[in-house]
Amino acid sequence: MKIIRTLFLIRLRRLVAKDDLLAMFFVIMAFLLIPFFLNSVFDKIKNYLLFFTLEVLVYHTNRKDLELLKLNKNYKFILFAEYFIYTLPYVILFLVNKEYLLGFIFAALLLLFINLPKINNSKMSYPFSLFDPFWHISFRKNKLIVVIPVIVFLFIMGEKSGNENLKIASLLLTGVVATFSSFNRESIEHIKSSFYLSKHYLIQQIIANLKNTLIISFPILLCIILFRNWDLLLFAPLLFLLPVLNILFKYTFFENTFMHQIAFVASIGTIYFGTPFIIAPFLYKKSLTFIKNAQNA
Incomplete structure (x- = not known):
């Protein structure tokens, strides 16, 4: 739990200044109020909530601390718990509205991301036109x-x-x-x-x-x-x-x-x-x- 708490604080500090406790409080409150605001339109957006797992995917694939976390034998559980905390408002929405299948798919996507093999982009050859190297x-x-x-x-x-x-x-x-x-x-x-x-x-x-x-x-x-x-x-x-x-x-x-x-x-x-x-x-x-x-x- 200490590791998960530390990881959560590290990510929170990417959004706000390290000692800005008021800003941290507002970010967390906004995070917790997500289910309240989205629940009224849940039937219209329930399938689109799965898109929020993409943010976790991008974050996971760009992490620099994975090798360090792997020193802990329970590192996959730690990662899942961390990502589960990030996406908890959406999980709550699925449970409250009894959309258990979507909730299961949501959790399954998190597990899939954690178990994806590491992609070494420096060795991947993309077939893109070099006229625009930014691709x-x-x-x-x-x-x-x-x-x-x-x-x-x-x-x-x-x-x-x-x-x-x-x-x-x-x-x-x-x-x-x-x-x-x-x-x-x-x-x-x-x-x-x-x-x-x-x-x-x-x-x-x-x-x-x-x-x-x-x-x-x-x-x-x-x-x-x-x-x-x-x-x-x-x-x-x-x-x-x-x-x-x-x-x-x-x-x-x-x-x-x-x-x-x-x-x-x-x-x-x-x-x-x-x-x-x-x-x-x-x-x-x-x-x-x-x-x-x-x-x-």
């Missing part, structure tokens, strides 16, 4: 490859339960993963020294990202074909729209990463109204102007 960097640094099997699992679960929204969410999540590399920025010197000028440089960036997106989308597209969900192919363009849109945002707000992130999230939040399609020509023009100015400076 390799993002996948190696954040171990994004482990998210792909989880996305496929969620799609299959949506197929078995007849939940179309879960399958659509799997498609969108794949598109979100494809945007990760575009939040990184190459140096201005790299843009200046490129053989491709303005328009061609931007087009090459878009083409490289479309190729790489197709590679990571292959498993989910294969699932659509195998399960004959032909209607879901209508949503497939969203897989490629998101990374292209994020590239345009990157060069439009190249010198302001905060505005880049805010604008991208806002556009995705209003995708129902067609906002990305309306602003895409404007973003394209702004991106070209920035690249041209950078190369002529």
Whole structure:
């Protein structure tokens, strides 16, 4: 219990300052109030709560203390207990609403993550286009490859339960993963020294990202074909729209990463109204102007 308490405090201190007890109190209270606020809409979001296990997966695969924890013979129990504490609000929701199967799947995913073999990304060779090296960097640094099997699992679960929204969410999540590399920025010197000028440089960036997106989308597209969900192919363009849109945002707000992130999230939040399609020509023009100015400076 001391080890689990220490691990919990270490993670809590990543969110707030070490001695900021008031901030820690508010974080814990917000954590405990999650079931209260989500319970009223539980029937609508119950399947989506499984997505919160992805945060545990990313955290687990990026841990630096696993080798030290393995010195304890009960290290797997310690890890499970730690992750169980992080996800306790969602487990409580499943139990209160008598969704025991979803609660079991939730716990099973935590056990699966703990027992996943360690992936040595430094030795993995990704088939991504090197025109945008940040794809390799993002996948190696954040171990994004482990998210792909989880996305496929969620799609299959949506197929078995007849939940179309879960399958659509799997498609969108794949598109979100494809945007990760575009939040990184190459140096201005790299843009200046490129053989491709303005328009061609931007087009090459878009083409490289479309190729790489197709590679990571292959498993989910294969699932659509195998399960004959032909209607879901209508949503497939969203897989490629998101990374292209994020590239345009990157060069439009190249010198302001905060505005880049805010604008991208806002556009995705209003995708129902067609906002990305309306602003895409404007973003394209702004991106070209920035690249041209950078190369002529």
